[in-house]
Amino acid sequence: MDRLRLAVLVSGRGTNLKAIIDAVEVGALQAQVVGVFSDRPDPYAFEHARERNIPTVFVDPKKYPSREEYDTALARQVMELKPGCIALAGFMRVLTPVFLNAFPGRVLNIHPSLLPSFPGLEAQRQALEYGVRYSGCTVHFVDPGVDTGPIIIQSVVPVYQDDTPETLADRILAKEHLTYPAALQLFAEGRLRLEGRRVIIDWENRAPQQPRDCVLEWLKNKDIIKEVTPNERSNSQHN
Numbered sequence: 659m660d661r662l663r664l665a666v667l668v669s670g671r672g673t674n675l676k677a678i679i680d681a682v683e684v685g686a687l688q689a690q691v692v693g694v695f696s697d698r699p700d701p702y703a704f705e706h707a708r709e710r711n712i713p714t715v716f717v718d719p720k721k722y723p724s725r726e727e728y729d730t731a732l733a734r735q736v737m738e739l740k741p742g743c744i745a746l747a748g749f750m751r752v753l754t755p756v757f758l759n760a761f762p763g764r765v766l767n768i769h770p771s772l773l774p775s776f777p778g779l780e781a782q783r784q785a786l787e788y789g790v791r792y793s794g795c796t797v798h799f800v801d802p803g804v805d806t807g808p809i810i811i812q813s814v815v816p817v818y819q820d821d822t823p824e825t826l827a828d829r830i831l832a833k834e835h836l837t838y839p840a841a842l843q844l845f846a847e848g849r850l851r852l853e854g855r856r857v858i859i860d861w862e863n864r865a866p867q868q869p870r871d872c873v874l875e876w877l878k879n880k881d882i883i884k885e886v887t888p889n890e891r892s893n894s895q896h897n
Contacts, residue, residue: 662689662846665741667749668696672703673831674747674768674838679710681839688846692739695732697751713739719751729757736761743845745838746800755802763852765800766845768838770830772796772812777805782823782830793817793826795834797841799857808857810850813837 666675675694681687694707695715704714715735722728728751736744737760746753746767758765771781773796776788785793794814801807813833817826844850844859851858 662743662842663692663739663741664689664842665692665736665739665744666694667744667746668694668701668703669698669750670701670703670748672701672706672747674745674834675703676706677835678745678747678839678842679706679712681843687839687843689743689842692741693736695736697728697749703748725751725754726756729754733757733760743842745842747838752804753800753802758800758802763799766797766810766841767800767805767807768795768797768834768841769805770795770827770834771805772814773798773805773809780823782826785817786821786823786826791817793830795830795837797838799852808852808855810841810844810857811837811859 664678666678668675672694675691678687678689679691682689682691691707691710691712693713693715694704695717696703697717697719699716699718707714717728717732717735719728722731733756741761742764744761744765746765749767753765769777769781770793771777771785772792772794775790776784776793782793792814794812796805796812797810798805799807799810813836815826815829815833849860851860
C-alpha cells in the first residue's frame, strides 16, 4: 500500500502532530508527513517537524486582508506538496470553503469533546459546567462550521468530581494521541465512506495487496473501540 501523503496544520504545541509522527515511525500509521503549516511564525510544533526533517511553512495571516484570501494562499502552498489528506492538529483558524473545496473530503480535525456537544473553545470547561459524567475526543471531517463536520471516531474518558479544566484536558489529550493516528489510518486504508452526514467504516474489505492493517487491533487494545460481532449485535437487539 502506498503511504498516505499527509499535510498537518498547527498553531501551537503540536502534541497531536508528535503523536502522528510517532505513529508513522512505529508503523501504526502508513503515512508520510510531507509538510507542517502554521498561521504563527514559529510554534513549538515546528520543533517536532524539524527533528524529523519535515518541511515547515509559515503562512502569515497579516499579509491577507480577508480569510478567503488567506485560505487561497494557504491552499496553494499545501497543494505544492500534493497531499492526500490534511490533518488539523491544534490549528486555531476556521477554514473557509475556499480551502475546503480545494481538498474535498480530505480535511480532518480532532476536537476535545464528544461532538456535537461542546464545540468551539474551552470544550473541557463547557463539559464541567454542564455536569457531564463522560467526555472525550472526536475525529471528524471538516466542513465550514465550527466542529460540525461528520464524525469519524470518538474516544471516551470519565469525568471526575474534582476535575478541573486542566486535569480533564490532560486525560482527553492522552486519548487524542491514540485516536487521531487511528482515524488517519482508517482514511489511509480507504475504509471511510460518507452517507449523508454519517461516516461508514468498512472494517472488513481492503484493497488487494494491502498489508493486514494494525489499526483495528490498536483501537481495541487501547479501549478506543469494542468491535461488535453480528451475533452480539443480534443478541443485544433481543435483550
